[in-house]
Amino acid sequence: MIRVxxxxxxxxxxxxxxxxxxxxxxxxxxxADPDEKRLKHIQGLYPAIKTTKDxxxxxxxxxxxxxxxxxxxxxxxxxxxxxxxxxxxxLCEKPLALTPKECAQLKTLAAKQKRxxxxxxxxxxNAGISWVxxxxxxxxxxxxxxxxxxxxNLGPFRxxxxxxxxxxxxxxxxxxxxxNAKPLSVIGHGQKVLGTSLEDLAxxxxxxxxNLLVNIHVSWLxxxxxxxITIVGDKKxxxxxxxxxxxxxxxxxxxxxxxxxxxxxxxEFQLLSQEGNTMIPKIDLAEPLKAQGSYFLECVKKDxxxxxxxxxxxxxxxxxxxxxxxxxxxxxxxxxx
Numbered sequence: 001m002i003r004v005x006x007x008x009x010x011x012x013x014x015x016x017x018x019x020x021x022x023x024x025x026x027x028x029x030x031x032a033d034p035d036e037k038r039l040k041h042i043q044g045l046y047p048a049i050k051t052t053k054d055x056x057x058x059x060x061x062x063x064x065x066x067x068x069x070x071x072x073x074x075x076x077x078x079x080x081x082x083x084x085x086x087x088x089x090x091l092c093e094k095p096l097a098l099t100p101k102e103c104a105q106l107k108t109l110a111a112k113q114k115r116x117x118x119x120x121x122x123x124x125x126n127a128g129i130s131w132v133x134x135x136x137x138x139x140x141x142x143x144x145x146x147x148x149x150x151x152x153n154l155g156p157f158r159x160x161x162x163x164x165x166x167x168x169x170x171x172x173x174x175x176x177x178x179x180n181a182k183p184l185s186v187i188g189h190g191q192k193v194l195g196t197s198l199e200d201l202a203x204x205x206x207x208x209x210x211n212l213l214v215n216i217h218v219s220w221l222x223x224x225x226x227x228x229i230t231i232v233g234d235k236k237x238x239x240x241x242x243x244x245x246x247x248x249x250x251x252x253x254x255x256x257x258x259x260x261x262x263x264x265x266x267x268e269f270q271l272l273s274q275e276g277n278t279m280i281p282k283i284d285l286a287e288p289l290k291a292q293g294s295y296f297l298e299c300v301k302k303d304x305x306x307x308x309x310x311x312x313x314x315x316x317x318x319x320x321x322x323x324x325x326x327x328x329x330x331x332x333x334x335x336x337x
Contacts, residue, residue, distance in 0.1 A: 002026045002297055005058045005088075007079060008070035009033035009042050012093060012120075016068045019293040021046060026297050032058045055079065059086040066116075066300055069093060072160040077102040084109045084117065089300045091293075093120040094169040095321060096314030103318050107311035116299045118306045119314035121173035125291040128240050128248035131283050132231070133178055135238070135251070142235030142255070147175065148215040149229045152201075152222035162198035164190060164328070165321055167218035172206075172317045174229065177308055181209050182316040185336045188324035193221055204324045247280040 004020040006013050009031055020028040028046065032055035033039055039051040052058055058067065059082060066089035069079050077097040083090045084106070096119045097103045110117035123129055135141065149171040158166050176182050183206040190199035201219035208214060227242035237252045253276030292309075299306050323335040 002300055003029045003063055003065045004068060005030040005032070005061065005064035005066070006068045006070065007032045007055045007058060007083075008068075008093075009035070009038040010070070013068070013070040014042060014045075015289055016070060016091075016293070017042060017046060017049065019287075019290050020068070023290065023293055023297060025301070026293070029063055030058050030061055056082075059083055059088065064088065066090070066296075073165060074098065074160060077106065080106055080117070081109060084113050084115055087113065087115065089116040089296075091118045091120060091296045092314075094122075094173070094314070095119075095165065095318050096311065097318060099322065100315050100319040103311060103315035107315065110305075110311060114303070116296070116303075116305060117311045118296050118299065119309050119311065119317075120292065121169070121177075121309045121313065121317070122288045122292050123170050123174050124177050124308045125288045125295065126242070127283050127285050127288075127291075128242065129174055129177070131249055131281060132229075132238065132240055135249075136178055136231070140236055140251075141231065141233030141238065144179075144212055144231060144233045146213040146215075147178075147229065147231040148217070149174070150217045150226045152217065152219040153225040154222060155220055157194075157200070157220050159196075159198070162190070162202070163200050163218050163220050164188070164202040164204070164324060166220075168202065168204060168216055168321060168324070169317050171216045171218070171229070172320050173309075173313065175206070175208070175214050176313065176316055178231075179208055179212060183208055183214070183320050183323075183337055185334055186320060186323040186327055187332055187334050188327035189332050190328040199328065202324070202328065206320070245285065248283060248285070249281055251279040251281065253277050253279070 004026050006016050017028045020026045030050040032052045034053050043051055067083045069092040080090050080092045151167045185207045187205040190202035192199055194200050200221050204216040206214040229240045231238050235255050237254050239250050241248055323337050327333050327335045
C-alpha cells in the first residue's frame with residue numbers, strides 16, 4: 001500500500017485525492033492547503049484524511065510515501081525539490097517548472113535521491129490518444145504532412161500563468177508523444193485581449209523533424225469549448241475529439257493522388273482528391289487521471305522512472321513553452337530550440 005499526500009486542494013487536488021483513495025494499491029492519507037475552507041471541504045468528503053495548512057508538515061510525515069503537487073505553477077520547482085529532498089516520490093502537475101534549467105535540476109535530484117519523478121501530462125494516458133499513437137505506428141496514415149490542435153473555451157481564467165502555459169502543455173506533450181520527437185523551432189503569437197498582464201490567447205507554430213508542421217491554438221476567450229487534434233497523412237487523415245465520448249477518433253480514408261497525365265503548359269501533374277469511408281474505431285474509454293495515477297504507483301513499486309512522463313519529457317515541454325513565449329515577446333520571431 002502506497003500512502004499518498006496531496007499538496008494543493010484547489011482545482012485538481014481533490015481529483016487526485018479521489019483517485020488515490022479509489023485505486024487498490026494506494027491510500028490518500030494527508031493533504032495540505034493554506035485555505036482552511038478547502039481543507040474542511042476535503043475532510044467532509046474524506047473524514048479519515050489528515051489535513052494541514054503547512055505543506056512542510058506533510059513532507060515531514062513518515063506515513064507519506066509519495067506526494068502529488070497541485071499548486072500554482074510558480075511553486076512547482078520549489079515544492080518538488082523540497083519533496084525529493086524529503087525522500088518522497090513525486091507526481092507534479094504540468095508544467096514541471098518554469099525553465100528547462102529548473103527541470104534539469106529536478107531530473108538530476110530525482111536520480112540522486114533514487115525517487116520517482118513524474119509529470120502530470122495526463123493526455124498521454126488518454127485512451128483515444130493511445131489509439132492514435134498505435135495507428136500512426138501502424139503506418140496506415142502514411143507520411144504525416146502536418147497536424148493542428150484547438151484547445152479553446154470561455155474561461156476558466158487563471159492569474160498565475162497565461163493561456164499558453166495553462167493549456168498548451170497538454171498539446172505539446174501529446175504531439176511529442178505521438179511523433180516520438182520534440183520541436184526543432186517554434187513561432188508564437190499571442191494577445192492580451194482582456195487587458196490583463198497575461199496573454200489570454202495564443203497561436204503557436206512548431207517545426208518537428210522530417211518537415212512535420214504543427215499548429216496549436218489555445219484560448220480562454222471563445223464561444224465554444226473545443227478539444228480537438230487533426231492529423232493529415234498522405235494515405236489517410238484523422239480527427240481526435242476529446243469531447244465526443246461516443247467516438248473520440250474518426251479516421252478518414254482521404255488522400256490526394258497525382259494523375260499520369262502531364263500538362264506541359266503548366267509544367268505540373270494534375271492533383272485528384274480520393275475519398276473513401278470514414279471509420280470510427282471502438283475505444284474502451286477510462287478516466288485518464290486514474291490511468292495516470294495507476295501508472296505512477298506502478299513506477300513507485302517497481303522503482304523505475306516513467307517512460308512517457310518523466311522529467312526529461314517535462315523538460316522538453318517546458319523548453320518548447322519558453323521558446324514560444326520568447327517568440328511572442330519578440331513579435332513572432334522564429335526561435336530555434
